[in-house]
């Protein structure tokens with residue numbers, strides 16, 4: 001019997017293990033997502049569900065389901081046990097970390113901290129800011145990127161009118177805070193990779209360039225970017241990136257903050273406890289450094305595996321996904337813009353590079369009623385409201401208001417993606433045309449608790465337990 005030497009690493013080298021022992025479709029084919037059962041219509045019958053709410057959460061990839069199933073059959077404690085399965089599970093967890101690093105083009109010395117989602121990742125960095133750090137953020141950001149910063153030196157900039165306006169106001173704010181001029185602390189610019197309201201891609205190279213020229217660091221909120229486009233931290237020169245598993249075709253409960261380790265290592269642990277502590281004596285605690293410092297408690301290994309399987313799949317299929325989405329984007333936007341009585345919205349201007357997302361209103365119709373009718377009568381899932389970006393939506397709607405006409409207070413967001421077919425978009429366009437021309441096809445009532453509901457709905461929402 002061979003015995004490992006005492007000083008041998010207690011964790012298997014991740015590269016020797018295959019975390020996802022399943023074949024993958026060729027890079028030329030779209031990766032398969034889980035297809036739900038047909039859904040019932042209020043008018044009777046069943047229809048293929050048109051999931052046009054990818055911006056909120058994306059359906060799981062089949063490969064993710066297989067990876068989670070495999071991990072569920074073997075999981076054991078992570079970095080806490082000597083048993084073989086603990087070693088295997090710890091290796092899967094670190095393998096997942098390596099894949100996430102690859103997915104975002106991390107530098108060799110960057111740290112990957114697993115979090116619950118983007119909100120958690122952004123809040124983690126907010127808690128780790130060195131005291132007095134000025135933070136620059138556009139008012140158009142999602143609340144997760146807008147709200148977690150200490151108010152002491154927060155520079156919230158107006159919702160921009162277009163990309164040049166955004167660049168000008170960010171550059172002016174950063175120039176005024178430039179440490180070379182002020183002698184003060186290094187500022188942080190927080191910016192989305194893509195808007196969750198319009199799907200437009202922010203000009204990251206130009207924004208990071210401006211930050212670099214003025215001695216600022218950059219955190220990219222990539223929650224709406226990475227399902228559609230790659231990000232390469234090293235090439236871009238940004239300092240951190242945050243994103244969520246449930247927006248890249250992995251289930252809920254996983255996300256990551258990736259980037260420079262210095263501020264994170266100097267900060268108090270995000271979740272003090274086991275794993276985050278290297279040594280505890282009566283005299284005090286020595287905290288771990290690196291990812292462990294902020295991953296206190298037993299980690300979400302299944303979430304990490306799911307996230308990594310999704311990252312690997314998207315990374316391997318970037319071109320085919322981009323082609324699929326470019327066709328959807330053109331179909332969706334050209335189609336909506338051609339419907340009389342429908343207005344579409346943009347933060348960055350008509351020529352902005354964008355993903356397959358459109359935010360629109362229908363003159364004279366409450367956006368929540370439009371969303372309810374799309375669901376009940378057409379089997380289409382979209383989102384209505386202000387999409388956790390109240391300042392952005394308020395500004396867009398106010399700017400579009402015509403004199404003498406009531407201004408819409410909310411909008412509808414259609415967000416397509418990997419699970420979307422051309423038929424889904426065509427069905428949406430036909431439904432919007434009909435809504436704009438003659439309103440909903442059945443009667444609806446509104447109450448404050450449930451919003452708009454069909455007046456007479458024969459469908460039975462009773463679900464049987466999944467277990």
Ligand SMILES: Cc1ncc(COP(=O)(O)O)c(C=O)c1O
Nearest residue numbers: 117118119142144196223224244
């Ligand atoms: C741009 C953006 N940032 C952050 C978030 C927050 O993500 P999560 O809810 O996964 O924490 C979202 C969610 O919609 C988003 O669209």
